[in-house]
Amino acid sequence: MGIFLSSLMIPSLNHLFRWEGTWIGLAVVSGILAIFVWIWLDETPNVVKKKNKQDIIVKxxxxxxxxxxxxxxxxxxxxxxxxxxxxxxxxxxxxxxxxxxxxxxxxxxxxxxxxxxxxxxxxxxxxxxxxxxxxxxxxxxxxxxxxxxxxxxxxxxxxxxxxxxxxxxxxxxxxxxxxxxxxxxxxxxxxxxxxxxxxxxxxxxxxxxxxxxxxxxxxxxxxxxxxxxxxxxxxxxxxxxxxxxx
The missing domain is CATH 1.20.1250.20 (MFS general substrate transporter like domains)
Structure with missing residues (x-):
């Protein structure tokens, strides 16, 4: 999804700010999104899910x-x-x-x-x-x-x-x-x-x-x-x- 969305943003950013502005603009967007990842990321292990995964036998x-x-x-x-x-x-x-x-x-x-x-x-x-x-x-x-x-x-x-x-x-x-x-x-x-x-x-x-x-x-x-x-x-x-x- 990120690849797809970046391709939509790049032409407009490049037209307004040239390639330097494009890189900076994408960096800013990535930084903003990283804040939400930091807030929402849940590192609490789910014991039930882990147990279910162990029951699956993969050849x-x-x-x-x-x-x-x-x-x-x-x-x-x-x-x-x-x-x-x-x-x-x-x-x-x-x-x-x-x-x-x-x-x-x-x-x-x-x-x-x-x-x-x-x-x-x-x-x-x-x-x-x-x-x-x-x-x-x-x-x-x-x-x-x-x-x-x-x-x-x-x-x-x-x-x-x-x-x-x-x-x-x-x-x-x-x-x-x-x-x-x-x-x-x-x-x-x-x-x-x-x-x-x-x-x-x-x-x-x-x-x-x-x-x-x-x-x-x-x-x-x-x-x-x-x-x-x-x-x-x-x-x-x-x-x-x-x-x-x-």
Whole structure:
């Protein structure tokens, strides 16, 4: 919802105060909202809810399979961030949006709003690994789309696929990691977050180097899509090998 609302605010702020005012304006809004979070946040544990959650049995791979998830999640961090960083600025440079490239970011937010709930429901029905593989495959398709089909429609579809998957993948991966290693879930989520952050650092740097050589972002988008898709293949390979061993 925040992504969606920010895309509505940015054009007006930018028109009135230029980009500096836009950043300051968004910071002020975030600060005001943080006050309400501070006031309303309830840290009192709900014993009944915790007990109910413990009664739910989730089928997950053994702990030794965690390495597949860690590598795949790192590749996700490396690949997804290229679209997250550059898609709006690239769309703005095309003739399709006429200074209305924030529409792309709006589509990202619109698709992201129900995404975590939808992927959580799919995980309960299909399993976490299959859902993760599907989400990463769809995301890789969305990342690569503007490189092969440059149009307003392709940017919108790419934004929708990106928004519908990037938060869902985080939800699925961290939940799966926690369920696989419940006795040390904090450490597992910490490792997943660290490898994800490393990917986020490397991705834009590599994309910038590639774009400087090719003078466009096509190679960067294709490379990012391949990285995310390779992560999905690793998850699938690990799943198949585990099933075969069983």
């Amino acid at each position: 997950v791979p053994p702990t030794k399979w965690l390495i597949w998830l860690i590598i795949a999640y790192g590749l996700e961090g490396l690949g997804y961030i290229v679209t997250g960083t550059f898609i709006v600025s690239i769309a703005e440079k095309t003739s399709y949006f006429h200074n209305g490239a924030t529409l792309v970011w709006m589509m990202v937010g619109l698709a992201a709003i129900p995404s975590c709930l939808i992927w959580s429901l799919l995980a309960k029905k299909w399993g976490f690994i299959k859902s993760l593989v599907l989400a990463m495959a769809l995301q890789s398709l969305g990342i690569a789309m503007p490189a092969f089909w440059m149009s307003k429609t392709s940017f919108v579809i790419s934004a929708l696929l990106f928004g519908a998957t990037f938060m869902g993948i985080t939800t699925l991966a961290t939940t799966l990691g926690r369920e696989m290693n419940p006795s040390d879930s904090s450490r597992t989520i910490g490792i997943l977050s660290a490898i994800y952050a490393i990917g986020q650092l490397i991705g834009p740097t590599l994309a910038g180097v590639l774009s400087s050589f090719t003078h466009d972002f096509n190679a960067a988008f294709i490379g990012a899509a391949c990285v995310v898709f390779f992560g999905a293949i690793l998850l699938l390979s690990g799943f198949i090998s585990r099933t075969t061993l069983i």
